[in-house]
Amino acid sequence: MNSKKVISAVLLVSDGPVEHEYFEKLLTINNSELINLIDEINANFENADIGFFIKYNDFKSDIVTKSEISELLGDVKPPAILRGLSTPALETLAIIAYEQPVTKMKISEIRGVESESSIKTLESRGLIEKGGELDVPGNPILYTTTELFLQKLDLSSISNLPTIGEYFNKAEEE
Amino acid sequence: MENIQVIENLKSLLVEYTSNTETQIANNLTMIFQSFQNKSLKEDIDNYAEFVLLGASLFELKAKRLLPQDEEVDWLDEVELIKDKDLAFARLLQFKAFTEVGLALAIKVKQTEREIPAFKYYQTSSLSVKPEIRYNIDITKFTETANEVFSRYKTIQGFSHIDKELPDLQVAIDDLLKLVDKRLNTTFEELVSSVNSSQEAVAFFLALLEAVRWGFIKAEQTNVNKEIIIEKNYE
Numbered sequence: 001m002n003s004k005k006v007i008s009a010v011l012l013v014s015d016g017p018v019e020h021e022y023f024e025k026l027l028t029i030n031n032s033e034l035i036n037l038i039d040e041i042n043a044n045f046e047n048a049d050i051g052f053f054i055k056y057n058d059f060k061s062d063i064v065t066k067s068e069i070s071e072l073l074g075d076v077k078p079p080a081i082l083r084g085l086s087t088p089a090l091e092t093l094a095i096i097a098y099e100q101p102v103t104k105m106k107i108s109e110i111r112g113v114e115s116e117s118s119i120k121t122l123e124s125r126g127l128i129e130k131g132g133e134l135d136v137p138g139n140p141i142l143y144t145t146t147e148l149f150l151q152k153l154d155l156s157s158i159s160n161l162p163t164i165g166e167y168f169n170k171a172e173e174e
Numbered sequence: 175m176e177n178i179q180v181i182e183n184l185k186s187l188l189v190e191y192t193s194n195t196e197t198q199i200a201n202n203l204t205m206i207f208q209s210f211q212n213k214s215l216k217e218d219i220d221n222y223a224e225f226v227l228l229g230a231s232l233f234e235l236k237a238k239r240l241l242p243q244d245e246e247v248d249w250l251d252e253v254e255l256i257k258d259k260d261l262a263f264a265r266l267l268q269f270k271a272f273t274e275v276g277l278a279l280a281i282k283v284k285q286t287e288r289e290i291p292a293f294k295y296y297q298t299s300s301l302s303v304k305p306e307i308r309y310n311i312d313i314t315k316f317t318e319t320a321n322e323v324f325s326r327y328k329t330i331q332g333f334s335h336i337d338k339e340l341p342d343l344q345v346a347i348d349d350l351l352k353l354v355d356k357r358l359n360t361t362f363e364e365l366v367s368s369v370n371s372s373q374e375a376v377a378f379f380l381a382l383l384e385a386v387r388w389g390f391i392k393a394e395q396t397n398v399n400k401e402i403i404i405e406k407n408y409e
Binding site: 002016052064066067105111112 | 177218239265267268271272273275276279282283284285286287289290291292293398
């Protein structure tokens with residue numbers, strides 16, 4: 001009985017998503033028991049017509065608002081992470097996502113133009129980060145996507161990104 | 175005919191194009207036209223794409239043969255040229271694909287952002303489980319590590335390297351020009367292979383820049399990963 005209270009309270013005060021391993025140790029339960037408890041909490045929220053629910057994947061959970069009321073949240077919701085981003089910046093993000101870890105030179109080679117400013121913009125938004133250096137003369141910086149990028153795409157790992165072909169298959173189906 | 179068989183025939187036709195007679199080429203092009211009508215081929219999009227590419231390459235070669243020619247055309251060069259074109263086309267496709275993927279990612283992010291995480295301002299990031307680090311060390315390993323640390327400490331030079339005598343740039347320019355004079359063309363990597371220190375290599379590189387600036391030699395690097403080709407400037 002207390003488990004549901006603890007889970008919902010921890011998610012309410014936690015700084016970002018909480019890993020399931022934390023709950024499993026705290027409440028001495030396994031992952032499937034935890035998922036059942038989260039589902040029960042979500043059912044309670046649903047019955048009470050609450051505007052948020054616990055969103056989870058296999059590894060972590062967080063409290064999020066329901067998508068159907070997104071437009072009604074107006075000014076209280078945070079600004080979109082991609083606000084004002086240009087198509088070149090999105091291209092750069094796609095290249096880093098699929099080719100990571102990747103150097104600035106490789107990105108520019110694929111795009112055929114300089115990509116410095118796009119990289120800086122994406123870095124300032126927290127979508128990409130410096131993930132090391134390539135072991136060649138000059139030690140160029142390698143860029144990778146961040147945890148925030150995964151959160152924004154609702155992915156648990158970068159290996160869960162769809163293959164590039166899947167985007168085009170979907171487009172053909174539509 | 176099986177699709178794969180058709181494609182294999184086309185590939186060999188393209189490779190051995192120069193040795194085929196006009197009649198053979200005409201027959202094969204007719205076969206391509208007929209195969210386009212093959213329904214099963216159309217259904218197999220991968221094979222179809224490869225088929226169209228091969229067909230287009232053959233048609234391009236055929237079209238070039240029909241043009242009046244003042245000089246002998248090296249057909250192998252033509253095939254190489256088509257390969258380069260295909261490569262450029264592939265890169266364009268790759269770039270276009272990433273543009274589309276970028277837009278698809280943006281749409282997905284927009285969808286995800288419809289569910290807004292609860293706003294929290296407590297610093298409780300320690301809730302993420304930290305991996306346990308276990309490091310076993312015995313007395314021998316500890317001694318080895320200590321020796322390594324102290325030996326590294328002893329080799330720290332401080333600022334003494336700044337006072338080192340650096341190579342003379344004028345001498346490096348003279349050496350570089352002498353070496354380039356001896357060989358018709360060479361590469362920077364070849365020139366620096368004989369130097370003894372990294373300082374000398376840097377001096378050689380600066381000498382190269384100076385010599386190019388003064389027009390004594392020409393240097394070309396087509397790609398950052400490729401060698402710097404150097405030759406004497408006879409102009």
